Amino acid sequence: xxxxxxxxxxxxxxxxxxxxxxxxxxxxxxxxxxxxxxxxxxxxxxxxxxxxxxxxxxxxxxxxxxxxxxxxxxxxxxxxxxxxxxxxxxxxxxxxxxxxxxxxxxxxxxxxxxxxxxxxxxxxxxxxxxxxxxxxxxxxxxxxxxxxxxxxxxxxxxxxxxxxxxxxxxxxxxxxxxxxxxxxxxxxxxxxxxxxxxxxxxxxxxxxxxxxxxxxxxxxxxxxxxxxxxxxxxxxxxxxxxxxxxxxxxxxxxxxxxxxxxxxxxxxxxxxx
Amino acid sequence: xxxxxxxxxxxxxxxxxxxxxxxxxxxxxxxxxxxxxxxxxxxxxxxxxxxxxxxxxxxxxxxxxxxxxxxxxxxxxxxxxxxxxxxxxxxxxxxxxxxxxxxxxxxxxxxxxxxxxxxxxxxxxxxxxxxxxxxxxxxxxxxxxxxxxxxxxxxxxxxxxxxxxxxxxxxxxxxxxxxxxxxxxxxxxxxxxxxxxxxxxxxxxxxxxxxxxxxxxxxxxxxxxxxxxxxxxxxxxxxxxxxxxxxxxxxxxxxxxxxxxxxxxxxxxxxxxxxxxxxxxxxxxxxxxxxxxxxxxxxxxxxxxxxxxxxxxxxxxxxxxxxxxxxxxxxxxxxxxxxxxxxxxxxxxxxxxxxxxxxxxxxxxxxxxxxxxxxxxxxxxxxxxxxxxxxxxxxxxxxxxxxxxxxxxxxxxxxxxxxxxxxxxxxxxxxxxxxxx
Numbered sequence: 260x261x262x263x264x265x266x267x268x269x270x271x272x273x274x275x276x277x278x279x280x281x282x283x284x285x286x287x288x289x290x291x292x293x294x295x296x297x298x299x300x301x302x303x304x305x306x307x308x309x310x311x312x313x314x315x316x317x318x319x320x321x322x323x324x325x326x327x328x329x330x331x332x333x334x335x336x337x338x339x340x341x342x343x344x345x346x347x348x349x350x351x352x353x354x355x356x357x358x359x360x361x362x363x364x365x366x367x368x369x370x371x372x373x374x375x376x377x378x379x380x381x382x383x384x385x386x387x388x389x390x391x392x393x394x395x396x397x398x399x400x401x402x403x404x405x406x407x408x409x410x411x412x413x414x415x416x417x418x419x420x421x422x423x424x425x426x427x428x429x430x431x432x433x434x435x436x437x438x439x440x441x442x443x444x445x446x447x448x449x450x451x452x453x454x455x456x457x458x459x460x461x462x463x464x465x466x467x468x469x470x471x472x473x474x475x476x477x478x479x480x481x482x483x484x485x486x487x488x489x490x491x492x493x494x495x496x497x498x499x500x501x502x503x504x505x506x507x508x509x510x511x512x513x514x515x516x517x518x519x520x521x522x523x524x525x526x527x528x529x530x531x532x
Numbered sequence: 533x534x535x536x537x538x539x540x541x542x543x544x545x546x547x548x549x550x551x552x553x554x555x556x557x558x559x560x561x562x563x564x565x566x567x568x569x570x571x572x573x574x575x576x577x578x579x580x581x582x583x584x585x586x587x588x589x590x591x592x593x594x595x596x597x598x599x600x601x602x603x604x605x606x607x608x609x610x611x612x613x614x615x616x617x618x619x620x621x622x623x624x625x626x627x628x629x630x631x632x633x634x635x636x637x638x639x640x641x642x643x644x645x646x647x648x649x650x651x652x653x654x655x656x657x658x659x660x661x662x663x664x665x666x667x668x669x670x671x672x673x674x675x676x677x678x679x680x681x682x683x684x685x686x687x688x689x690x691x692x693x694x695x696x697x698x699x700x701x702x703x704x705x706x707x708x709x710x711x712x713x714x715x716x717x718x719x720x721x722x723x724x725x726x727x728x729x730x731x732x733x734x735x736x737x738x739x740x741x742x743x744x745x746x747x748x749x750x751x752x753x754x755x756x757x758x759x760x761x762x763x764x765x766x767x768x769x770x771x772x773x774x775x776x777x778x779x780x781x782x783x784x785x786x787x788x789x790x791x792x793x794x795x796x797x798x799x800x801x802x803x804x805x806x807x808x809x810x811x812x813x814x815x816x817x818x819x820x821x822x823x824x825x826x827x828x829x830x831x832x833x834x835x836x837x838x839x840x841x842x843x844x845x846x847x848x849x850x851x852x853x854x855x856x857x858x859x860x861x862x863x864x865x866x867x868x869x870x871x872x873x874x875x876x877x878x879x880x881x882x883x884x885x886x887x888x889x890x891x892x893x894x895x896x897x898x899x900x901x902x903x904x905x906x907x908x909x910x911x912x913x914x915x916x917x918x919x920x921x922x923x924x925x926x927x928x929x930x931x932x933x934x935x936x937x938x939x940x941x942x943x944x945x946x947x948x949x950x951x952x953x954x955x956x957x958x959x960x961x962x963x964x965x966x967x968x969x
Contacts, residue, residue, distance in 0.1 A: 372623035
């Protein structure tokens, strides 16, 4: 028979086992978020198609026609934008959702026990559904432009994983901070907006002057977007590896420290939420 | 060796209360920044910001044990720490000190309908809520029909719960929770919801849970009748401390006898501040059990005695005392008065007896009026004493709540029959004819 000891100031040793045991709750919360997302909307799931499409059109016009930026040889600019839009939309939505998730679910947190990590983690899944839809959109665009990716497509899952780590890492930090300091609720949209400008969504990383490249690449999104373009767009210049290493380093650091901070704060969530 | 399933040793829970006026209950970043910056300049005083931290022990030195298959009632006044204890036991929050050993799976039901989502349908919410409460998908599926039948919402399974009536909502929520099968079930005040019929259903379900399957239940309630009928044992909390523990009946009795924070008896030793005027002054007033004046626990079923001692300072006054008895909803339940008599200077005692089986349970306030010459009120005081009347009856019906009504007298009833069903063709006439023979 299982025996559970609750003691003051004691970190539960079977936390990770508990996390596994509560995996069904993880599915259910994700399922709920997906169900609820488009309830009582006329267009329903079509929103997931319309939004990236409109963004892509606007970004293509602004960066390609107005700012006269060039895509690397033989790549339609719209496709370049879309390949950046895909991970960006996922990361920004996933990050915003997970950062706000605990406060959104405060009634659960203060009434039921479960490993709290489930809440921000499951909230990311909704954004992943939208991600898959945008992915299908890109496939259709590739057919339209008669553009065939090469073997590098095989690297894509790794960059999807990197996108997950980046959004959850930052999400966990803000999620835990948001419980205690509601200020962060106002910072979240700002970070998303700001991130759009410092990330190479509408342009290619190659237009960034070399002397700024180091700081530019500290943004975890840069590595993800460059990686997506590298795997999706044949003929895109090779990734600049030090950049990617920087982004990965920052991402892993954020993920580990975010988990650590979340675990540290978790014990008091029910008291202060 | 006894089979102890929950053992609580010396558990305490501390909260820091922030004393500051008009402050949000959570910290803001700005405050923390200001504080930590202020910390750099040691000379600046914290109190300058007009705030102090105070430690507050919501629970302190709580120890008890529960054996497998027992139902433990947790009682106490509001703010005594009952809910905090449940939260600590169900791992929602960590204790600040002490140690709890749980030898079984715990499911807590601190609020019916936790995790229900307004936009989702009844069907979807059953699955969601079930999994939030710790049921596996397979478990929910196997009990799905039972849950729906218990809640009685078959027709509305595919309607979003936001369109449910509040009764349906609560029934569905309780139905899911009632089909949990943990080894330890923690329940907080579920009976506060739903109509009488549904409460009855809940109570019998709880009884099944406890007696049938040998599960352990911790049950928090303000409803003493429910606690008494469900629990073998109880613990009484008072301001975070364990006041008493033992067989339910005796713990409830000790709770009732001292739980009334009402000023059921007041004595004014100093005539200067005693209520009254230059002619009459009240010395003391008390409300006690009519059969046992030492007892301050007032029951619906027994007589209540109101005793007022007063001093008259001048002679030859035609005086009488009037009481208005007001219930906690502000309704004046009754007015009663003493016989007007001519008073000379000296001390008097007026005793009024309210018969048993008249007042409903609840809180009451007494307004006292002193009347001269049968028509002019020379002194009055609102809420001079207040008291609680408790229902201690053994019920013939299973309903555990307070019956509605301002008064609750025992009336004469008789039920006659069964009568022969009258036949369609003029049977009444036949009957009369028969009898007249």
